[in-house]
Amino acid sequence: xxxxxxxxxxxxxxxxxxxxxxxxxxxxxxxxxxxxxxxxxxxxxxxxxxxxxxxxxxxxxxxxxxxxxxxxxxxxxxxxxxxxxxxxxxxxxxxxxxxxxxxxxxxxxxxxxxxxxxxxxxxxxxxxxxxxxxxxxxxxxxxxxxxxxxxxxxxxxxxxxxxxxxxxxxxxxxxxxxxxxxxxxxxxxxxxxxxxxxxxxxxxxxxxxxxxxxxxxxxxxxxxxxxxxxxxxxxxxxxxxxxxxxxxxxxxxxxxxxxxxxxxxxxxxxxxxxxxxxxxxxxxxxxxxxxxxxxxxxxxxxxxxxxxxxxxxxxxxxxxxxxxxxxxxxxxxxxxxxxxxxxxxxxxxxxxxxxxxxxxxxxxxxxxxxxxxxxxxxxxxxxxxxxxxxxxxxxxxxxxxxxxxxxxxxxxxxxxxxxxxxxxxxxxxx
Amino acid sequence: xxxxxxxxxxxxxxxxxxxxxxxxxxxxxxxxxxxxxxxxxxxxxxxxxxxxxxxxxxxxxxxxxxxxxxxxxxxxxxxxxxxxxxxxxxxxxxxxxxxxxxxxxxxxxxxxxxxxxxxxxxxxxxxxxxxxxxxxxxxxxxxxxxxxxxxxxxxxxxxxxxxxxxxxxxxxxxxxxxxxxxxxxxxxxxxxxxxxxxxxxxxxxxxxxxxxxxxxxxxxxxxxxxxxxxxxxxxxxxxxxxxxxxxxxxxxxxxxxxxxxxxxxxxxxxxxxxxxxxxxxxxxxxxxxxxxxxxxxxxxxxxxxxxxxxxxxxxxxxxxxxxxxxxxxxxxxxxxxxxxxxxxxxxxxxxxxxxxxxxxxxxxxxxxxxxxxxxxxxxxxxxxxxxxxxxxxxxxxxxxxxxxxxxxxxxxxxxxxxxxxxxxxxxxxx
Numbered sequence: 001x002x003x004x005x006x007x008x009x010x011x012x013x014x015x016x017x018x019x020x021x022x023x024x025x026x027x028x029x030x031x032x033x034x035x036x037x038x039x040x041x042x043x044x045x046x047x048x049x050x051x052x053x054x055x056x057x058x059x060x061x062x063x064x065x066x067x068x069x070x071x072x073x074x075x076x077x078x079x080x081x082x083x084x085x086x087x088x089x090x091x092x093x094x095x096x097x098x099x100x101x102x103x104x105x106x107x108x109x110x111x112x113x114x115x116x117x118x119x120x121x122x123x124x125x126x127x128x129x130x131x132x133x134x135x136x137x138x139x140x141x142x143x144x145x146x147x148x149x150x151x152x153x154x155x156x157x158x159x160x161x162x163x164x165x166x167x168x169x170x171x172x173x174x175x176x177x178x179x180x181x182x183x184x185x186x187x188x189x190x191x192x193x194x195x196x197x198x199x200x201x202x203x204x205x206x207x208x209x210x211x212x213x214x215x216x217x218x219x220x221x222x223x224x225x226x227x228x229x230x231x232x233x234x235x236x237x238x239x240x241x242x243x244x245x246x247x248x249x250x251x252x253x254x255x256x257x258x259x260x261x262x263x264x265x266x267x268x269x270x271x272x273x274x275x276x277x278x279x280x281x282x283x284x285x286x287x288x289x290x291x292x293x294x295x296x297x298x299x300x301x302x303x304x305x306x307x308x309x310x311x312x313x314x315x316x317x318x319x320x321x322x323x324x325x326x327x328x329x330x331x332x333x334x335x336x337x338x339x340x341x342x343x344x345x346x347x348x349x350x351x352x353x354x355x356x357x358x359x360x361x362x363x364x365x366x367x368x369x370x371x372x373x374x375x376x377x378x379x380x381x382x383x384x385x386x387x388x389x390x391x392x393x394x395x396x397x398x399x400x401x402x403x404x405x406x407x408x409x410x411x412x413x414x415x416x417x418x419x420x421x422x423x424x425x426x427x428x429x430x
Numbered sequence: 431x432x433x434x435x436x437x438x439x440x441x442x443x444x445x446x447x448x449x450x451x452x453x454x455x456x457x458x459x460x461x462x463x464x465x466x467x468x469x470x471x472x473x474x475x476x477x478x479x480x481x482x483x484x485x486x487x488x489x490x491x492x493x494x495x496x497x498x499x500x501x502x503x504x505x506x507x508x509x510x511x512x513x514x515x516x517x518x519x520x521x522x523x524x525x526x527x528x529x530x531x532x533x534x535x536x537x538x539x540x541x542x543x544x545x546x547x548x549x550x551x552x553x554x555x556x557x558x559x560x561x562x563x564x565x566x567x568x569x570x571x572x573x574x575x576x577x578x579x580x581x582x583x584x585x586x587x588x589x590x591x592x593x594x595x596x597x598x599x600x601x602x603x604x605x606x607x608x609x610x611x612x613x614x615x616x617x618x619x620x621x622x623x624x625x626x627x628x629x630x631x632x633x634x635x636x637x638x639x640x641x642x643x644x645x646x647x648x649x650x651x652x653x654x655x656x657x658x659x660x661x662x663x664x665x666x667x668x669x670x671x672x673x674x675x676x677x678x679x680x681x682x683x684x685x686x687x688x689x690x691x692x693x694x695x696x697x698x699x700x701x702x703x704x705x706x707x708x709x710x711x712x713x714x715x716x717x718x719x720x721x722x723x724x725x726x727x728x729x730x731x732x733x734x735x736x737x738x739x740x741x742x743x744x745x746x747x748x749x750x751x752x753x754x755x756x757x758x759x760x761x762x763x764x765x766x767x768x769x770x771x772x773x774x775x776x777x778x779x780x781x782x783x784x785x786x787x788x789x790x791x792x793x794x795x796x797x798x799x800x801x802x803x804x805x806x807x808x809x810x811x812x813x814x815x816x817x818x819x820x821x822x823x824x825x826x827x828x829x830x831x832x833x834x835x836x837x838x839x840x841x842x843x844x845x846x847x848x849x850x851x852x853x854x855x856x857x858x859x860x
Contacts, residue, residue, distance in 0.1 A: 088517065
């Protein structure tokens with residue numbers, strides 16, 4: 001655990017308004033009850049190996065907008081948190097019913113995406129320090145021998161071809177006890193990953209070829225309702241409303257009426273909530289590819305008419321996502337303003353929280369200097385404030401104000417764990 | 431997790447000589463094998479809730495000299511490690527077969543020992559942050575209502591009387607699911623702690639009224655042998671040799687011949703090892719009360735004759751220990767030089783490692799400005815270098831030298847876990 005000096009830890013500047021402070025106070029007041037409830041949930045449903053959760057904090061509302069079960073970005077975590085990651089990995093793998101001594105990380109096929117390669121290097125280091133022999137088993141088509149990639153900072157990373165032998169997967173001649181997917185399988189589950197006799201975490205059918213955001217957020221809705229009942233708050237404070245359309249084709253303008261109908265009804269529902277709580281912002285929604293990732297296939301919409309007025313460029317952008325996959329289903333999600341800003345002048349920021357097992361192990365801010373408070377920040381031009389989370393998310397401090405860093409980070413950790421619980425139930429339902 | 435600034439983290443200065451560097455190298459080289467072995471051990475034997483282990487590092491040898499299962503001193507850990515403690519506590523209590531939501535810490539009866547009260551406050555905070563309602567249930571005789579103690583830094587701690595109702599223990603009207611003993615029960619197990627229907631951790635019969643150092647170090651000897659075989663090293667590099675005498679009375683000079691015979695044979699055995707490895711130091715041994723704690727009843731001895739030459743003052747000091755308990759059994763333990771020094775001019779120092787569940791969660795150095803490298807440092811005049819462990823013990827870094835901080839701390843963590851495993855087997859054997 002490296003001690004960070006005060007200078008390298010930028011402070012978050014926010015101008016929060018409205019009832020969030022009361023959400024944070026409530027969460028802080030009920031901390032023991034909340035943790036007891038989480039414990040009872042984890043006893044019922046086992047958690048995914050890891051996850052990252054994008055949150056939006058509007059002041060009057062804080063909610064997850066995306067839950068990633070194949071998180072990249074471990075390189076953006078404060079190194080101070082590394083020993084928490086190590087301990088969480090040890091605890092997760094000890095619970096398996098067969099001993100695991102060796103692992104292979106199965107990454108995305110990127111070879112020139114330096115931040116992604118750094119993420120891989122950090123993941124490999126965490127598993128190695130946790131005491132597991134760890135290799136990187138790539139599924140890059142045609143890769144027939146190891147590929148050493150220099151990362152520019154004097155260190156390098158070694159990708160080795162993953163190959164099938166009988167019902168096992170090998171990395172060269174190394175047979176890992178456990179395969180860790182860090183590849184979201186957007187293009188589908190490759191045949192050679194099917195019916196493998198080793199542990200595979202997360203399970204292959206959690207990849208984006210099978211998974212739908214609308215299914216995840218259905219599970220999340222139930223979780224949010226149970227949690228809100230526990231705290232006696234309106235679940236809307238933590239839950240983004242949504243609708244979905246099962247058959248769309250943006251190029252052919254198919255499903256447009258479903259989209260515009262849903263946009264209209266959702267905008268009305270959001271306005272009703274805004275009226276109830278005296279929120280003066282204009283409601284908006286996000287149309288997202290229901291299986292999308294990497295921030296692709298995401299568009300803010302402010303009226304039903306806008307859906308009909310999309311120009312060719314906008315429709316093209318929505319029609320295909322990562323690895324050229326065609327978008328055939330869409331989710332229309334309540335847009336949540338992010339009222340957190342970074343630095344002076346304030347750049348729009350949103351927190352991203354990382355989890356290993358049921359533990360919150362860190363987080364950072366995604367910042368976008370050219371985006372507004374009601375836009376998708378996961379887009380070209382964004383950057384990460386790596387050391388933003390200078391305190392850990394599991395350490396609330398009741399002697400400080402509900403808005404103090406350890407307490408805000410604790411709230412973020414609670415909301416992120418609600419999304420994790422939704423993902424756990426989603427996994428169980430497969 | 432608080433980020434410490436570089437200024438508040440003193441560096442350890444050492445002048446290590448001899449083959450230790452090679453022990454550290456070996457441990458580093460075999461890290462994956464070692465962690466795999468520990469995992470298999472924890473599957474076989476469940477670990478105590480917490481422990482602290484005193485180590486001595488002679489350069490050519492590093493070994494535990496005392497294993498405390500009711501550790502005080504959590505206040506001496508670097509606050510940076512607090513989130514590791516929180517996560518470890520959560521993981522330990524989740525594994526119990528009934529849900530635990532509330533705990534009571536049962537402390538020593540100190541009310542004016544400020545460092546001990548600070549330790550209690552830190553322990554209470556860790557359990558609260560981990561999400562458990564936490565009260566302090568004191569067993570101070572005659573305490574019939576709560577006692578609020580100001581700690582001088584604006585904070586206070588509240589001791590409440592623990593009382594029996596049927597087969598339950600209550601703190602006022604609060605019925606904790608779990609009682610955490612932070613009292614080593616030197617004077618015996620009070621009746622009201624017997625047959626309690628709540629969880630009690632650690633079990634009451636691990637208190638010093640029942641426990642013997644010689645039994646612990648018998649278990650440790652076996653552990654050290656298995657571990658040494660795994661690494662193909664001489665177990666002596668990590669194991670303090672010992673003898674024991676079952677019937678001594680220092681005041682009546684009973685058992686003196688047993689003591690002197692054992693001192694002589696042990697000194698010879700140590701000299702033989704010193705000759706084998708070319709160590710030029712003079713061998714010495716420590717005579718310790720076999721059930722002693724708080725550094726009481728400990729004496730360095732350099733020859734068999736010394737045992738017969740003890741003056742009245744020395745014998746009085748050995749005859750009674752904590753809470754006036756009479757010493758009737760003794761362990762004669764190989765003395766291990768500590769070749770670590772702190773600061774300039776160098777003051778003699780020894781590491782103390784803290785564990786929660788099977789996780790190393792931190793440590794510090796015990797420093798004594800008036801003691802020599804072959805003396806007991808746990809004695810009046812000692813102090814603690816609180817922030818000494820500026821990096822975590824679970825994060826070895828193979829790109830640095832075996833002697834670099836993260837790697838030395840990792841080695842300390844490994845040796846401390848060997849002592850923890852011995853304590854786990856000791857607990858199982860009860």
